[in-house]
Amino acid sequence: MIQPIRLALALVLAWGAATPAVAAQAERAKRDRAVSVANGPADSLPVVRVAHGTPTLFLFPAPINRKTLTFDESRIRVLDAGERSVIVQPVADLAEGERYEVGVFFADGGVPARAAFSLVTDAAEVDIQINVQRPELAGAACPVDEPRAPQPEDFVLLGLVDKEGVSATPIKGYDDAERGFHVQSAIAYRGKGWVLIDARVTNFAGQSPWLPREAMLTGRVGLPLRARIVMADKTAIQPGEHRRVLMVADLPQLPASPVFTLELVGDGRTLKIPNVRFPKAAFGATP
The missing domain is CATH 2.60.40.1150 (Immunoglobulin-like)
Structure with missing residues (x-):
């Protein structure tokens, strides 16, 4: 499990070294943070600060289903997606008030079933590494690695479907x-x-x-x-x-x-x- 994470970190460093520095990016403080996944649709999505030219690495506490990764391709690039990691970068700095969601389902069937984040651009800071935390998995000995596709119940748990149906x-x-x-x-x-x-x-x-x-x-x-x-x-x-x-x-x-x-x-x-x-x-x- 350690090897994919090392590879993801190496990719972030490589992209960072290969990207020319510009004045606006140089002024931004680079942050390494822990972020908790929203427990349900009533909770606000955690905000992650991204910037053009600076890759942002998400490290997940359990395997993810890469086929369920969703994002706006016109504004966000996914540079790499591994078993437990995703690297993203905006096509250009997001304007003030612009927010774009990036989300992916976990592969182990646990709850929360999906990790989602609201991407913004901040003039002062940029997140280069997000250590994703999943409250229900806190203290668990070892997550189950069995791949799992989204199930009908996931859409109800996420609040995408209610008693009115589709x-x-x-x-x-x-x-x-x-x-x-x-x-x-x-x-x-x-x-x-x-x-x-x-x-x-x-x-x-x-x-x-x-x-x-x-x-x-x-x-x-x-x-x-x-x-x-x-x-x-x-x-x-x-x-x-x-x-x-x-x-x-x-x-x-x-x-x-x-x-x-x-x-x-x-x-x-x-x-x-x-x-x-x-x-x-x-x-x-x-x-």
Whole structure:
């Protein structure tokens, strides 16, 4: 178990040595901290300070399921993910008020099931190493190393699903011949405080490769809502190829007229999907 941690530390040192120092980064104090995982959805996510050009290493007290790692690829890079470690670095310093979540499930089935952190940029300090603490594992002799995929109960424990369940509605297929896209098999989901769009996007033959990097939901009223993009294959969609793309956003309450335009900003082209409607909450369950 010691070897992967030594490797992660070596990678952080190597990246740090290879990154040119700039005045703003040199002024930041580098911190090595212990951070406790949130026990449940009611608890605030621990804040971790990151900076462009400075890798931040997370060391976990138990094995993690790397396939469950979630982050906004347009703003955060994951430089390395090991059995018990993750190294992240922002694409650029985050603006004041910007916060991006990085999360991963533990592989041992314990509680809390997931470790999540809110990334910010601080002008004075940057965290170079975060020693993750898991309260339920305090004093345990040795965590179980058996890999474990997320289970249905995890979503209830995390507060992502409640008695109202999850509702879904189809989205009509959409052709954007001018920009070279076709959208098929799209479905909009709504859960407790979140919405998700699951779409299959085709990049027309003859077009250039395209990778969506930013997602935004714009309604008739209110501010645009930023969504994170999730793709199993994170390479560019080649001409003539179709790819499954998921967009996830936090949305505690839907507006009175929940009709949105979804914008996917990518390499040189933007895909706009109009008339995206999220379903009403499912009230089939009883307290």
